[in-house]
Amino acid sequence: MTQLTGPKSVDAIIIGAGFAGMYALKRLRDDLELSVVAFETASDVGGTWYWNRYPGARCDAESIFYSYSFDPELDQDWTWTERYAAQPDILAYAQRVADRHDLRRDIRFSTTVVAAAWDSTSHIWTVELDSGEHVTARFLIGAAGCLSAVQIPDIDGIEDFAGEVYHTGRWPHEGVDLAGKHVVVIGTGSSGVQLIPVIAEEAASVTVLQRTPNFTIPARNRDYTDEELETTKRTYPILRAESRETFGGAILVPPPGKAFDLTEDERKASLDARWVEGGGAFMFAFEDSLSDLEANEVAADYVRERIRDTVTDSAAAEQLTSMEFPLGTKRLCIGTDYYEAFNRDNVHLVGLRQHPIQRVVPNGVELDGPTVEADVIVFATGYDAITGPLSRIDIRGKDGATLRDKWQQAANAYLGVAVAGFPNLFIITGPGSPSVLTNMISAIEQHVDWIVDYVGQMCSNGVRSTVADATAEQEWMDHVAELAGTTLFPHAASWYTGANVPGKPAAFLPYVAGIPTFRDVCDGVAKDGYRGFIEQR
Numbered sequence: 221m222t223q224l225t226g227p228k229s230v231d232a233i234i235i236g237a238g239f240a241g242m243y244a245l246k247r248l249r250d251d252l253e254l255s256v257v258a259f260e261t262a263s264d265v266g267g268t269w270y271w272n273r274y275p276g277a278r279c280d281a282e283s284i285f286y287s288y289s290f291d292p293e294l295d296q297d298w299t300w301t302e303r304y305a306a307q308p309d310i311l312a313y314a315q316r317v318a319d320r321h322d323l324r325r326d327i328r329f330s331t332t333v334v335a336a337a338w339d340s341t342s343h344i345w346t347v348e349l350d351s352g353e354h355v356t357a358r359f360l361i362g363a364a365g366c367l368s369a370v371q372i373p374d375i376d377g378i379e380d381f382a383g384e385v386y387h388t389g390r391w392p393h394e395g396v397d398l399a400g401k402h403v404v405v406i407g408t409g410s411s412g413v414q415l416i417p418v419i420a421e422e423a424a425s426v427t428v429l430q431r432t433p434n435f436t437i438p439a440r441n442r443d444y445t446d447e448e449l450e451t452t453k454r455t456y457p458i459l460r461a462e463s464r465e466t467f468g469g470a471i472l473v474p475p476p477g478k479a480f481d482l483t484e485d486e487r488k489a490s491l492d493a494r495w496v497e498g499g500g501a502f503m504f505a506f507e508d509s510l511s512d513l514e515a516n517e518v519a520a521d522y523v524r525e526r527i528r529d530t531v532t533d534s535a536a537a538e539q540l541t542s543m544e545f546p547l548g549t550k551r552l553c554i555g556t557d558y559y560e561a562f563n564r565d566n567v568h569l570v571g572l573r574q575h576p577i578q579r580v581v582p583n584g585v586e587l588d589g590p591t592v593e594a595d596v597i598v599f600a601t602g603y604d605a606i607t608g609p610l611s612r613i614d615i616r617g618k619d620g621a622t623l624r625d626k627w628q629q630a631a632n633a634y635l636g637v638a639v640a641g642f643p644n645l646f647i648i649t650g651p652g653s654p655s656v657l658t659n660m661i662s663a664i665e666q667h668v669d670w671i672v673d674y675v676g677q678m679c680s681n682g683v684r685s686t687v688a689d690a691t692a693e694q695e696w697m698d699h700v701a702e703l704a705g706t707t708l709f710p711h712a713a714s715w716y717t718g719a720n721v722p723g724k725p726a727a728f729l730p731y732v733a734g735i736p737t738f739r740d741v742c743d744g745v746a747k748d749g750y751r752g753f754i755e756q757r
C-alpha cells in the first residue's frame with residue numbers, strides 16, 4: 221500500500237477514503253487540478269465496506285444502482301453478479317475504482333485525523349494526525365461517512381469477560397472462527413439481522429438479546445441472469461439517467477396508489493407482490509406508507525402475519541412482532557432467512573425488556589433473570605450516525621468553537637454540506653441531506669459535484685473563504701424538520717433521530733424529499749450566488 225510521507229501543505233484535505241472521499245479526491249484533483257491528500261484510518265479504501273466484514277454483510281440497495289455513475293466505462297467492465305452485492309464484492313469494486321483512477325497515491329492510509337483548526341487570519345485549516353504531524357490546507361472535506369462511528373453500549377463488567385468481543389462494524393479481517401462456540405448477539409438492526417442466520421450455521425448456539433424487534437423484509441437475493449446482465453450493460457446510460465431523477469437514486473416500480481384509495485383485494489395484491497419481490501421496495505406497496513399511520517399499519521400487520529407464519533415458536537413470534545413504531549420509521553431491515561433462523565434448535569431469543577442486561581460476567585451475560593453463558597459476544601449495536609464521525613474529531617472553527625460542542629446543542633448544517641462557524645469545511649452527506657434515506661452513492665455524487673463546482677468558482681473568483689450563514693443554516697434545518705413532520709419518521713426513536721446515542725440532541729437529521737428535489741435546492745442556491753453563504757476575498 222502506498223504510504224506518503226506527504227506534503228505539509230495542500231489545497232484540500234479529505235477526511236476519509238470511502239465512496240465519498242474517493243470521489244471527492246478524484247474530482248478535486250483531476251478536474252480542478254488541486255493538490256489534495258486524503259487521510260484514512262483504514263489500511264485501504266472502501267469505508268463502510270472495508271470495516272463491515274461480519275458474516276452475511278451485504279448491501280440493502282440493489283447492486284446495479286449502488287455504484288458510481290461517473291465512470292461509464294467501469295459500468296461496462298464491472299459485473300455485479302448478485303442482486304444485493306456482498307461486502308467482499310463492494311470492497312473489490314471500491315479497490316478497482318482506486319486502481320483505475322490512481323487514487324491511492326494521494327491517500328495516506330492507517331492515518332487518523334485527530335484534530336483540525338481554522339485560522340481566520342490566514343484562512344487555512346491545520347490538521348493534526350495521529351502521528352503528531354500537521355498538514356495545512358485551504359479546504360477541509362469531511363468524508364468520514366454516516367455510519368462509521370461505532371457505538372458500543374457501556375455495560376458493567378465487559379472488561380472482565382473471558383471470551384472474545386466484537387462489533388459488527390469492526391470485524392477482524394482474518395475472520396472469526398465461531399465453530400462450536402456459544403455466541404451472544406446484542407442488537408437486531410440491519411447488521412444483526414444479516415449476521416444471525418449466517419453464524420447460526422456455524423456456532424454451537426446463538427442467543428439473540430433483542431431490545432426492540434425490527435421489521436425485516438426478505439431480500440430475495442439471487443444471482444442476476446445472463447440476460448439481465450446483458451440488458452443492464454446495454455442500457456446503463458439510460459438507467460443512470462433515469463435513476464438520477466428518482467427519489468432515492470434507484471429505479472423502483474411506483475406504488476399503485478394510496479392504501480385506502482385501493483380496495484382490500486388491491487391492497488393485499490400490492491403487499492403480496494412487494495413481499496415476493498423482496499427488498500426495501502416493500503415501502504412502496506402504498507404511496508402513503510410513510511405518511512399515513514393507518515396505511516402504514518396495514519403494511520405493518522401484513523409483515524407481522526408473515527413473521528407468525530414463519531416462526532413456529534409462538535413465544536418467539538410474539539417477541540419478534542412486538543414492534544412499537546411504524547413500519548420503516550426505523551431503517552427497514554432486509555434479510556435472508558432471518559425469521560427462519562429462530563426455528564433452529566441452536567438459536568434462542570431473549571427479550572431485554574423482560575430481562576434487562578445487568579452486567580457482563582467472565583463466562584457470559586447476566587440478565588435480570590437468567591445468565592447467558594457465552595464464548596463470544598457480538599455487538600451489533602450500531603453507530604453514532606451522521607454527526608458521530610466528525611464529532612469524534614476535535615474540529616475547531618472560527619473563535620476556537622468545536623464542531624462537537626456545536627452539534628451537541630443541535631446537529632445543524634446548511635444543505636447538509638456546510639456548517640456555520642466552520643469556514644471552508646465541506647461535509648459530504650451531513651445533517652439535513654438526503655443521505656441515508658437514499659442510495660448513498662447517488663447522494664455522495666450529487667454532494668461532491670456541488671462542492672467541487674463551488675470550490676472551483678471560489679478558486680476562479682478569488683474567494684478565500686466561505687462559511688454558512690447561521691440564519692440560513694437554522695432555516696434549512698427548520699425546513700428539514702418541517703418536512704420530516706409530514707412523514708411518520710419522527711414517530712420512532714431511531715438512529716435517524718440520534719435516539720440511540722445517550723445525550724445526543726433529538727432531531728430527525730436526513731432530508732426526506734429525495735435527491736432530485738435536493739439537487740434543485742442546491743443548484744438554486746448556487747444560481748443565486750451561493751445564497752446563505754458569507755464569502756471573504
Ligand code: NA7
Pocket residue numbers: 367373374388406407408409410411412429430431432551572600601602603715720
Ligand atoms: P442499528 O440499526 O442502529 O441497530 C442497533 C441494534 O442494537 C438495535 O437493535 C438496538 O436496539 C440495539 N442496541 C443498541 N444499544 C443497545 C443496548 N444498549 N442494549 C441492547 N440493544 C442495543 O445498527 P446496525 O448496525 O444494525 O445498522 C446500522 C445501519 O447500517 C443500517 O440501518 C443500515 O443502513 C446499514 P434498539 O432498537 O435501540 O432498542
